[in-house]
Amino acid sequence: MEYPNRICKRCLLKEVDAEYFESLSIYINSIDEDLKVGNVTYKERLDICQECDKLVDGMCSGCGCYVELRGIMKKNKCPYDKWL
Amino acid sequence: MKKLFINENNKQGQIKAEIYGQFAEHLGRCIYEGIYVGEDSEIPNINGMRKDVVDALKELQVPVLRWPGGCFADEYHWRDGIGPKETRKKMINTTWGGKVEDNSFGTHEFFELCEQLGCKTYVNANLGSGTVQEMNEWVEYMTSDAESPVVEERRKNGRQEPWKVDYLGIGNESWGCGGHMPPAHYAGEYRRYNTFVKNYSFDRPIKRIASGPNGDDYNWTEVVMDTILNDKGFAPEYDWYQEMLQTGLSGLALHYYTYPDGHVQKGLATEFDKAGWYRTMTKAAFIDELIEKHGTIMDRHDPNKKVGLMVDEWGTWFASEPGTNPFFLYQQNTMRDALVAGLSLNIFNKHCDRVHMTNIAQMVNVLQAMILTEGKKMVLTPTYHVFKMYKNHQDAALLESYVDGIEVIGAEDDFKVADIFESASIAEDGTITATINNISITESADMEILFAELKPEHVKATILTNKMDAHNTFDNPEVVKVEEFTDFTVTDRGVKFTLPACSVITFEVR
Numbered sequence: 001m002e003y004p005n006r007i008c009k010r011c012l013l014k015e016v017d018a019e020y021f022e023s024l025s026i027y028i029n030s031i032d033e034d035l036k037v038g039n040v041t042y043k044e045r046l047d048i049c050q051e052c053d054k055l056v057d058g059m060c061s062g063c064g065c066y067v068e069l070r071g072i073m074k075k076n077k078c079p080y081d082k083w084l
Numbered sequence: 085m086k087k088l089f090i091n092e093n094n095k096q097g098q099i100k101a102e103i104y105g106q107f108a109e110h111l112g113r114c115i116y117e118g119i120y121v122g123e124d125s126e127i128p129n130i131n132g133m134r135k136d137v138v139d140a141l142k143e144l145q146v147p148v149l150r151w152p153g154g155c156f157a158d159e160y161h162w163r164d165g166i167g168p169k170e171t172r173k174k175m176i177n178t179t180w181g182g183k184v185e186d187n188s189f190g191t192h193e194f195f196e197l198c199e200q201l202g203c204k205t206y207v208n209a210n211l212g213s214g215t216v217q218e219m220n221e222w223v224e225y226m227t228s229d230a231e232s233p234v235v236e237e238r239r240k241n242g243r244q245e246p247w248k249v250d251y252l253g254i255g256n257e258s259w260g261c262g263g264h265m266p267p268a269h270y271a272g273e274y275r276r277y278n279t280f281v282k283n284y285s286f287d288r289p290i291k292r293i294a295s296g297p298n299g300d301d302y303n304w305t306e307v308v309m310d311t312i313l314n315d316k317g318f319a320p321e322y323d324w325y326q327e328m329l330q331t332g333l334s335g336l337a338l339h340y341y342t343y344p345d346g347h348v349q350k351g352l353a354t355e356f357d358k359a360g361w362y363r364t365m366t367k368a369a370f371i372d373e374l375i376e377k378h379g380t381i382m383d384r385h386d387p388n389k390k391v392g393l394m395v396d397e398w399g400t401w402f403a404s405e406p407g408t409n410p411f412f413l414y415q416q417n418t419m420r421d422a423l424v425a426g427l428s429l430n431i432f433n434k435h436c437d438r439v440h441m442t443n444i445a446q447m448v449n450v451l452q453a454m455i456l457t458e459g460k461k462m463v464l465t466p467t468y469h470v471f472k473m474y475k476n477h478q479d480a481a482l483l484e485s486y487v488d489g490i491e492v493i494g495a496e497d498d499f500k501v502a503d504i505f506e507s508a509s510i511a512e513d514g515t516i517t518a519t520i521n522n523i524s525i526t527e528s529a530d531m532e533i534l535f536a537e538l539k540p541e542h543v544k545a546t547i548l549t550n551k552m553d554a555h556n557t558f559d560n561p562e563v564v565k566v567e568e569f570t571d572f573t574v575t576d577r578g579v580k581f582t583l584p585a586c587s588v589i590t591f592e593v594r
Contacts, residue, residue, distance in 0.1 A: 005180075009498040027406070027407075057182065061116070061117060062459045064113050064410075064414050064449070065407050066407040069407035070407060079459025079460070079461070080126075080459045080460070
């Protein structure tokens with residue numbers, strides 16, 4: 001994984017590193033559907049993340065997670081309680 | 085019945101408090117989010133330092149903190165981290181995951197943190213990509229009280245009095261990320277840089293630490309010790325000069341991590357089997373052999389053991405938690421980590437004549453951490469609890485001790501390890517502390533502590549025990565916790581008890 005010399009604030013991983021996002025997507029697709037939230041909730045969560053200054057290059061600096069993965073899991077919460 | 089003999093009449097040296105030292109690098113969420121959140125954060129803080137984390141760390145009596153790296157140290161330029169925060173240089177931490185480093189945690193903030201923790205300071209300076217002048221001026225900035233432009237700059241930035249730098253690392257992993265130097269080349273560089281690291285106060289000289297070996301690289305130790313200590317070159321007054329200026333070598337840094345499945349394909353912290361457990365313990369216990377063998381080399385050059393073997397990076401290194409930035413080195417922490425910490429600290433105690441400091445990697449959110457944070461939440465790890473259970477050893481006198489009845493156990497022929505590790509010490513107030521680990525994940529052990537003469541009058545004990553992969557989470561933070569241990573019998577010579585499988589016990593005896 002290479003890092004660009006510029007940073008992208010409030011960007012999802014798919015916007016900054018397509019190759020790494022591809023491998024993350026494969027992992028997300030392998031997760032049991034029962035553990036995941038539906039598309040509407042997923043989009044709501046990611047929309048909130050994209051309004052947050054903690055999101056840099058697809059990663060939440062509050063928890064160190066790529067939000068596209070963190071946001072898909074039912075059990076997960078935003079570390080700063082912006083979505084539950 | 086296993087017997088733990090403790091001779092309270094034979095003190096074998098002082099267990100320096102620094103053996104229980106910590107390490108915080110600009111890596112992942114160790115400094116930022118884990119310790120420092122800034123003055124304007126919604127997370128309660130004092131001068132930007134998270135109050136919950138600092139309060140928890142104070143319970144450990146952190147004796148010393150190493151900063152700013154690690155590999156980051158040899159890319160760190162101290163001037164980026166001083167002055168008004170809004171004007172500090174923003175950069176990308178290319179070593180560790182491409183995170184934006186805004187330098188809001190710099191020199192002043194490090195000393196603020198150490199003041200809050202009440203600990204000694206260990207600054208690792210940049211030899212790899214810095215200059216002699218840069219290191220010289222940083223030391224002047226931190227420790228001088230003279231009238232000079234650099235000191236005036238510090239005062240202008242809000243700090244009137246000099247700070248105390250207890251330890252200064254002159255380069256880090258110079259065999260690797262710190263410059264990929266051969267040992268003789270590094271040793272020469274060390275001598276050059278060290279010449280210009282001045283002591284501005286002779287009643288508190290800076291203890292200098294050279295970059296030491298990577299694991300079992302014994303040639304590094306031989307060449308670096310010989311070149312720094314013995315090679316006088318054309319300056320026969322070298323020893324006298326160093327003695328007068330108090331600039332001699334105080335420590336050689338050894339780095340050793342426990343990778344149970346190798347450096348490349350690491351398994352997860354929480355997912356392992358019985359064989360993985362014993363591989364981990366066997367590899368962790370290898371530190372004993374490393375200390376013995378590096379110590380033997382050091383003995384030839386430094387028979388009076390003035391130079392400490394500083395194990396300033398150690399601990400478990402597993403795969404990063406799924407979904408987190410792999411370069412942030414964020415890993416969970418289970419009873420496996422607790423036993424690695426327990427046996428390692430017992431080994432360090434027993435080598436306290438040569439091991440003068442260790443710094444577990446790292447303090448918060450990185451590798452074998454004391455504390456994990458997620459936003460406002462904080463969780464104490466099993467490793468944290470072990471450090472707390474061992475804190476009586478700090479600055480106590482090591483006592484002669486050994487176990488009769490040790491068995492060698494394991495699931496694979498190549499990875500066998502002793503089932504029991506222990507050490508014992510006596511504090512100034514006469515309290516004897518014995519810390520004992522049962523490495524077996526299936527077998528408890530009947531044990532009797534036997535003292536030479538002491539007839540115990542007051543005995544209390546605490547225990548940390550659980551399943552091998554038990555760990556604390558933000559939703560369930562007290563799965564692994566310290567509990568009082570009362571299931572023992574006091575005899576006229578000691579204490580009898582059964583040591584549960586997979587456990588760490590601390591006895592305090594008077």
